Amino acid sequence: MSKKFKVVLVGCxxxxxxxxxSCETRDDLxxxxxxxxxxxxxxxxxxKHEFLKNADxxxxxxxxxxxxxxxIVxxxxxxxxxxxxxxxxxxxGCHVLGEKPLADNLADAEKMVxxxxxxxxxxxxxxxxRYIKEIVALRKLVQSGKLGDLTTVNADFYVGAHFDGFRVEMEHVLLVDMAIHTFDMARYLSNTEAVSVYCHEWNPKGSWYSSGASVAAIFEMADGSVYNYRGSWCPEGLPTSWEAEWRLIGEKGTAIWDGAAEIKYEIPTDDKFIRTGKVETLDCSEAIEFAAHAGVINEFLESLKTGSTPQTVCYDNIKSLKMVLAAVESAETGKKIRI
Ligand SMILES: NC(=O)c1ccc[n+]([C@@H]2O[C@H](COP(=O)([O-])OP(=O)(O)OC[C@H]3O[C@@H](n4cnc5c(N)ncnc54)[C@H](O)[C@@H]3O)[C@@H](O)[C@H]2O)c1
Structure with a gap:
């Protein structure tokens, strides 16, 4: 029997x-x-949960x-x-696994790290x-080199989420509370870091948020590629998935993902005016044992048992937060910001 970690959960x-x-089936916490x-x-x-019945x-x-x-907390x-x-x-003296974002400002985030x-x-x-099987498969496709080096990554996030609670009054709501998922995915998929951003933010007519429900951001990445993010939390109709819609363009070919089940890619092989090749469907059938939250929780607990480092350890995750905060600074100043 593995070590049973004692955990306190904060924020209900x-x-x-x-x-x-993700927790109720684990016997190690x-x-x-x-x-x-x-x-x-x-x-x-x-x-609400039988397995919490003895918790204070x-x-x-x-x-x-x-x-x-x-x-653990x-x-x-x-x-x-x-x-x-x-x-x-x-x-x-506790280890901590916390919800995103790490913090809402860089000074606090650096202090936490x-x-x-x-x-x-x-x-x-x-x-x-990072623990969704389609995203893991898409990353493997990029790493296989089939698409060539990535030159452009586009992500569109359009989900008209009618939240109540803290988000309604939050400043830069899409950037600070949601965009980090998509920015972190871009880092994960392209395996490179953002070096600058130009971001325009607005609150569309009809928005039920107090500010910043829509964003367009252009990131320059360290390898010379460009990551474009367009998003809104108040479009009515035809939402994208929560995972966003993606287009990854490499030197040799392109992959597209609607953010749901199917990833397509094409690597042109002919010499037509607009080159074509066989459009393939990426095999995403390889199951991952622990998906989404369960995946992060599992990797975190394993890291404590084995001394390994979780992918989302704070000193790496702060790079995703820096993308968010630089985008906020750009939106506020109207300037391109170096990260
Ligand atoms: N990973 C994801 O996919 C995902 C999805 C939704 C929300 N989140 C994140 O989860 C976090 C919580 O979001 P939520 O939607 O559950 O919010 P919520 O408002 O529903 O719940 C937050 C709870 O925290 C409590 N709280 C606030 N400050 C506290 C403190 N100092 N000590 C103890 N309790 C405190 C509040 O009373 C509230 O009950 C946020 O950081 C959010 O960005 C992540």
């Missing part, structure tokens, strides 16, 4: 559903405490840490609370898209 809102589904500023939410979460509930993370001495709070929750947990380094604890961030 909408996203905990994905965490609970026990959630011993559930905390929310509003304790009634912690009680409701505990009462509370409204103070510090008190719960002192009482339970967990190995799962941070499912809102972005603005991530620094205080993560630093409190790390300083208490520094505290993780000083305390020698692992702090990793949920980027669940």
């Amino acid at each position: 809102g909408g996203i905990t559903g994905a965490w609970m589904k 026990e959630i011993v405490g559930v905390v929310d500023l509003d304790e009634s939410k912690a009680i409701a979460l505990r009462d 509930t509370g409204s103070s993370l510090q008190e719960m840490l002192d009482k339970k001495n967990p190995d 799962f941070d499912c709070t809102v972005p603005v609370a991530h620094p205080i929750v993560t630093i409190t947990a790390l300083e208490h 520094a505290v993780a380094e000083r305390t020698g604890k692992t702090y990793a961030v949920i980027q669940n898209r």
Whole structure:
């Protein structure tokens, strides 16, 4: 029997559903405490799940840490609370797996990374898209070299999500709360880093957010390729998938993915005016045992057992956050920003 980690979970809102589904079948962790500023939410979460029946509930993370001495804290709070929750947990000697984004500003994010380094604890961030089988397959296609070196990556994200709660009043809502998934996917797929961004942000007529529901951003990447992101959180009708729609153009060929099941690619082989080749469907049938949230949680726990480094460890994930924050700065100043 492997080590059973003692876990305290903080923040009991909408996203905990994905965490609970991933945790309830694991025999290597026990959630011993559930905390929310509003304790009634912690009680409701505990009462909803049989496997949480022995967990204590509370409204103070510090008190719960002192009482339970967990190995790990799962941070499912809102972005603005991530620094205080993560630093409190790390300083208490806990490893932390936290929701994205790492923080909503660079100063806090760098402090969190520094505290993780000083305390020698692992702090990793949920980027669940990296653990979706189509994305893993698409990355393998890029790495196989069949498309040649990537020159252009486009992602379109159009989901008219009628949230209530913190997002409605959040500044730069699409960039700060959502775009990091798509930006992180671009880093993952192209295996290169952003070096600059020009970003235009607006709040379309009819938007139910207070600001920044739509974005167009152009990133220059370190290998000379360009990553274009277009997105909105208030289009009505014909949404894209949550994973966005993608076009990856390499020197030799192109792959497109609608963000759902099917990835197509074409590597031209003739010498027509507009070159053509056989349009192939990428085989995405290879199942991954732990998908999405379960994948990040599994890799995090394995890293603690084996000493390996999770893909989304904070000092790497901060590069995705820097893309977001540079895009915000560009949107605010109207200037191209170096990252
Ligand atoms: N990975 C994904 O696909 C995904 C999807 C949705 C949300 N998220 C992220 O999950 C996080 C939470 O989102 P949500 O939709 O569940 O929000 P939510 O508003 O539904 O829930 C957040 C909960 O955290 C609690 N909270 C806030 N500050 C706290 C603190 N300091 N201590 C204890 N509790 C605190 C609130 O009372 C609330 O119950 C956000 O960072 C969001 O970006 C990730």
